[in-house]
Amino acid sequence: MEIDLRLESSLWVGKKRYKAVLTGWHFQWTEVDKNNREKKTTSVPVSELIGLEKGQVEILPRKSVEDTDKDFTVFYVKRSSSGGSYGLLWQFGRIQFSCASRALRDQWTSHLRAALKTHSPSRPHRLLVFINPYGGKKKGRHIYHSLVAPLFELAGITSHVIVTERANQARDHLLKKDLSGFDGVVCVGGDGMFSEIMHGMIGRTQQEAGLSENDLNVTLQPCHLHIGIIPAGSTDCVCFATVGVNDPVTSALHIIIGDSQPLDVCSAHHPTEPVRYSVSLLGYGFYGDVLAESERHRWMGPLRYDFSGAMVYLSSRSYAGVVHYLPADPLLSSPRDNTRCLSGCSVCSKSTERLFPHSTVSESVHSFQCSQYRSDRSEAGWVSVAGRFRCVSFTCMSSSCPRSPLGLSPSAHLADGTGDLILVRESHPLGFLKFLHRHTSSEDQFDLPFVEVHRVKAFRFSLPPGEEEDSLEDMESEAARERENQESPQCGMDSETKSRTGSEQQLTDRAKVGYKPRGDWSREKSLFCGPCCTEAPAVSVWNCDGEILPFSEIQGRVHGQLVHLYARGIEDKAACVG
Ligand SMILES: CCCCCCCCCCCCC/C=C/[C@@H](O)[C@H](COP(=O)(O)O)NC(=O)CCCCCCCCCCCCCCC
Ligand SMILES: Nc1ncnc2c1ncn2[C@@H]1O[C@H](COP(=O)(O)OP(=O)(O)O)[C@@H](O)[C@H]1O
Ligand SMILES: [Ca+2]
Known part of the structure; x- marks a missing residue:
């Protein structure tokens, strides 16, 4: 039987009277003046309530100021424009209501709790948290304990925290340890740490499904646990491109309310190496060389990339190769259509219907993707481009980050089952500088004669004939x-x-x-x-989301919506800040 969640009454905040209404989906309060005139209304979707407590409660530091029996405190998501940043900052809002009686207070708290249960069912209760204490400016531990843990506690989330002591500890844990009871995994670190966790989760899911992930032809099973990212790394591109800002509190709030953002993943295969996965950047040439150089300057922290970028730029290298790619359907979208993948993106939603046409997700994904990939395997439809390239980059999403607010491919989609292949041919050094510089503004980096971009489902990079790679x-x-x-x-x-x-x-x-x-x-x-x-x-090396791949020749294939993040994509500023 459906419970009637609607409730309406007068409530007080301090000395001011408010009309409060719970419609089921929304909780709103409107100030009413002495002449009974209604003033400004604040409306919060129930799904964006962080928590509520009886009495007068403060957090940070968390304390019950006064446990009066007519009061309750509500914590909710409050948006603010993030200044220079691209998306919206989320902060927690707090409001303390007083009721006419204890019975009314209890009615409000029970109705709000019931509404939360009904309209926000996918919130996590138990999380496994990995902190890389050495990522970025080495502030991961502090960020988690001072900003994130108190919010999780307020929202009633319990967490098991592991501060890593070595690289790949998180990946190995996810591959081998018992994960039952956890609703999701939280990554406190940068893109490298996220990549480690993603590898563990994808590997574990395939193990459990009895699938061989190294086989290029296998259709991978989507992971059921969500991943949350608390940005504490150097580039933090996955967080920025899926949330719109790099802000620990915003990310924590997306985790608490159980937001869900599917993400395409590219698998990179080499005949003698284990498969690697990428979401933000698979880059050969410039980005491979920058990464290789930057690892020697880790002591510089995030600045190492700018320093190494300048060094590699000055070395002015280009590399010979042949790129083959399988174009995606040009009628669905294009990397130059000037659109942006925003929260609720219709291109991604249509892809969800295409990728998962029936409700029994795993079966339908399997049959659709198998048939799609069988045809991919034939040469039909593949295109090849040979030449000398300054860089060959592939990204499954825009890869926007603070360095490049619109990203490597501004019109790419987070969850459409395709990725963008960017080929930058050998050119005059100043031309390449222009290309790089356009990443920092809204000027189109693809509108240059030596640059081409293709939306693809799969690609292959080989060395020129006669120079093929041995194992x-x-x-x-x-x-x-x-x-x-x-x-x-x-x-x-x-x-x-x-x-x-x-x-x-x-x-x-x-x-x-x-x-x-x-x-x-x-x-x-x-x-x-x-x-x-x-x-x-x-030859160069590949930069795979910040990890060096020890080979030049690879085959890449996009797996639509293989992982899910606690995020919702970039919110449209105009639509959200009132
Ligand atoms: C002239 C200014 C040029 C600015 C060019 C900005 C391009 C930015 C593209 C960013 C793509 C980001 C893709 C994400 C990659 C991450 O997965 C990955 C790992 O991140 P993590 O360390 O947090 O774990 N990050 C990276 O590989 C870092 C790539 C960053 C490359 C920065 C290149 C800066 C280039 C500066 C050139 C300066 C030329 C000066 C000439 C005198
Ligand atoms: N305790 C640790 N010691 C050394 N390396 C670690 C540790 N924990 C994680 N790593 C590795 O550090 C790498 C970089 O981490 P990341 O958090 O992405 O920082 P950054 O953004 O500064 O590169 C990741 O590839 C991860 O595997
Ligand atoms: Ca995509």
């Missing part, structure tokens, strides 16, 4: 054999280099750009180690 093991053993035969000269880049085998050259090139697995922050030889290092390497 890394082959290269390593070959290089070791060569080393046995001759002492390696200083920095490995003397005139003899040119006569070495292609694989040895590639291995040396990787060492030069500084390939090493993420998490090993020991300092290595720099990209610019001295005057002998004048020769440009023939």
Whole structure:
């Protein structure tokens, strides 16, 4: 039987009288003056109530000021325009009502609680929280304990907190440990930490479904646990692009109210390496080199990317390659259609219907995606582009971040089952600078003659014919054999280099750009180690959401809506701030 949640009465806030109305979906209060004239109304969707308590309650520090039996306090989401930022900041609002009687107070609290239960059913009750204490400016622990934990407590959420002691601890935990009882996972850190958690969650889900995630042809099972991101890293692009601001309180509030934002994920495959996943950036050339260089300057914190960016820009490199891609349906959307994926995006909603046409989600996803990908596997529809590129970038979403408020691809969608492939050909250095600089403004970075962008479902990057990549093991053993035969000269880049085998050259090139697995922050030889290092390497590495991939040739495939975040996409400022 449906309970009637509607309630209306006079309430007092201090000495002012208010008309309060609970309609079921909304709770609103309007000040009424002495002449019974109604003044400004505040209306809060029930789904955006954070919590309510009997009595007069303060949080931060949390204390019950006075436990009178006619009062109750309501905490709710309050929006404010975020100044320079792109989305809306959420803060918690607090209002303390007094009732005419204790019976009326109890009626209000029970009705509001019932409305919350009915209209906000997907709120988390128990969360698993991972904090990377070394991410960004190393403030993760402080941010969580001072800003986030008190809000979780107020909302009645219990959390199990793990402060990581090593890279990949969170991933391994998610792959192996018992996760029953948790409604979601919270990541306190940057994009690298998010990536670790995403790898753990996707891996765990496939394990449980008995699927081999390394197989490019397998349709992956969407993850059922949501991920919340409390930004405490260097770029924090996944948070910025899905929430609109990098603000711990805003993110905590999205988690508390159980918001849900599906996210496309790209799997990156290499025949001899485990699959890697990316949501924000799979970048070869410029972004790969920037990442490799930046790992040596971690001590600089987030600034390391700007410093390394300038260094790599000055090295002015380009790399030969062949890119194959499978275009997405151009009738649905285009990377140059000047639209933005905003909260409630219709392109993404239509994709949800396309990806999950029936209510039994897992079955329908499986059959749809299998048939889609079978046709992808044939060469029909694939397009190829060969040349020398300054960078080849792929992103499943806009990848907006404070450095680039509109992102790598401003019109990309968070959850449409496609990604944007951006090819920047070798060009004059000033042209490339113009391209980079346009990321910081609203000028179109694709409106340049050496840049092309394609909305795709899958892509492949290969080295030019005759220069294909051997497996890394082959290269390593070959290089070791060569080393046995001759002492390696200083920095490995003397005139003899040119006569070495292609694989040895590639291995040396990787060492030069500084390939090493993420998490090993020991300092290595720099990209610019001295005057002998004048020769440009023939290959770059991939930047996979901030992790270096140790190979050049990859195949990528977008998995529509594979993970879900506690977020709702970017809110339209004009529509939300009144
Ligand atoms: C002239 C100004 C140019 C500004 C160019 C801005 C481009 C910004 C693109 C940002 C894309 C972000 C995609 C997200 C990647 C993250 O997953 C990933 C990991 O993040 P985490 O450390 O938080 O874990 N982050 C990254 O790989 C960082 C990429 C950032 C690249 C910044 C490049 C700055 C370039 C500056 C060039 C300056 C040229 C000066 C010439 C004298
Ligand atoms: N305790 C730890 N020690 C060292 N590395 C860690 C630890 N916890 C997580 N990591 C790794 O640190 C990397 C960077 O973390 P992230 O939070 O993204 O910071 P940033 O944005 O500054 O790069 C991630 O790839 C993650 O795997
Ligand atoms: Ca997408």
